[in-house]
Amino acid sequence: MVIEVHNVCKSFKDVNAVRNVNLRVESGEAVALLGPNGAGKTTLVEMIEGVQLPDSGTIQIFEKTWAKDEHFLRQEIGLALQETRFQERLTVEETLDLFASFYHLGKKRTSEVIDIIQLESKRSTWVVQLSGGQRQRLALGIAILPSPRILILDEPTTGLDPNARRDLWEILEDFKATGTTMILTTHYMEEAEFLCDRIVMMDQGKILAEGSLNQLLDKFGEGDLIEYVIEGSFPTQEAKALSGVLTCRWNEDTGYGRLIVNSISETLPDFLDLIKITAVSLTSLECRRRTLDDLFLAMSGRHLDE
């Protein structure tokens, strides 16, 4: 076991940020802490990073604690905090050189990292002149400088456009392949799905559910979704009676409805026949697998991006 969080609590004034959380991370595992803003993800990872102290409970990393083995743990953990603003008038290379010196690393490692984070063309550019995505890549570069055994990233792609996010994912995917244990916090379900083996869903300081994507969907999110918008009077009772339908909802005011079904291929033909027979007007139709956001909504009443 690489990381073991046991009954950890943390409060700020009248807010219970983390409530009695238990988490175990195996070597080489990639774990996503997924939840909306205020879920307690950052507080939890900052306690794992040794940046904050828990009010109660214990955290062990490689069977060591921050109180006794801070210097050792700092060598082994690479991290990217939320919202770090690096010195604006240092170049990419100078910034990496500075942090490399903290780990007693030489110029060679700086060059390797610049290659990894794909900032060769920006090597001599001041930090202030970098785009948001490039700054996040620099933050990631600093995190991976010491070739850490554990990499902890707090919302590494928040605020980035889809292309920049995809670029960062590719770098992280390569890094994950090296066998590094990775924890990242995010409120993007695609990020958790793409990068992580295990997803820990958090809300209001508690862990709601955890497992691989398929485990979570199988356990908590049985069925696929057929979403539709209909003008006219939808025959709800007839729809509920269709083969393979688990639940059926329809809002008369908006016309929006959703069927949760065992299998789209089983139910969709009958559903379309029903629409044809009842002569209502179908203005929109979407069939998809249930997502983590659907799951999260069902469990907490909130969307992940709230």
Add this chain to the structure above:
Amino acid sequence: MNSMLLRLVISQFKLFFREPGVVFWSFGFPVLMAWILGIAFASKGEILRNVALVSNNQASASTLPEWLLQKTGMAPAEFSGDYELVWEVGENHGEQARFRFRVMPEKAAMLALKRGQITLWIEGNPKTGLRYRFDPNNAESRLTYLLLERAFRKQKFVRQKAEVHPLTMIGSRYVDFLIPGLMAISIMNACLWGIGWNLIELRIKKLLRRMVATPMRKSVFLLSHGLNRMILSAAELLLLYGFVHFYFDINIQGSLQALALVFLSGYSAFAGIAVLISSRVQNTQSGNGLINSVTLPMFILSGIFFSYHNFPDWVIPYVEVLPLTLLTDSLRGIITEGIGLAQVIQPALGLLAIGGICFALALKLFRWH
């Protein structure tokens, strides 16, 4: 438009009043300073103007001359010392002036002038004519001369025309008094703004937090800031000295070892104060206020632009132990009086102690996150 303006103004007011630190430094601090300085000076009457009566006659070197006693109307018993007399003249508020006369030989008067303990000296006597010696470029000295001469004239004292002999010798000019003070300010600012402000900024940017999440040693981090500013500050002082040496003919009269010791101890004192100031500040407004609350009183009190010996006597012992005063007096002593290592050891130890205490406190209080 009006509604937009109103909303903008109201939201800015709200932001302002929701930062208690900012409110204090904007409203509380100026009132507090006015109160402290007002109590310290305004209620204690006029500034005491220190004047030397130069007598090179051994027999009269420690007693006030008869002519002065007659005209001030004071009996010898009223002196505060054998050779010291305080004379208050002027009936109307705007005319009042307080002079303190001290009898001393010329050499001692020159030293006192360099140290700012007197603003001018008088030679001769009314029968043969009085000679006033001061640097006309020093506004304080000039004012003291004008007030003193007027006071004497009002007492129908001086019938002969008095002479002014300007003091323009190197070491006795106002610029010789001023430059060491400016050097001391340069060291203070290098530390408080260069180190203190930098640390506050790093905390606000959360970079401090990021750096301590690496194996970097905190002591090395703080030391790096200290060293960096020390080298820059030494370069600043060298440049300043180079300029005043060639432009004003100012030379370092004393020992270079003493100068190095004073620089290092003064720098240590202000570096310690800077780290202490920055130890918990979370926003720039509070940082600005806190730094000003340290620098402003010392700017006024520590005898940079005018001598602190003009302040009421009860203030002087407190002023003398301020770090900027210790630094300025030591630099002034080395540059203009030519003092050596032995004479600066005591102030240097004082400065090192201030730095050490502040730094130790700062390490206890410092907020890295």
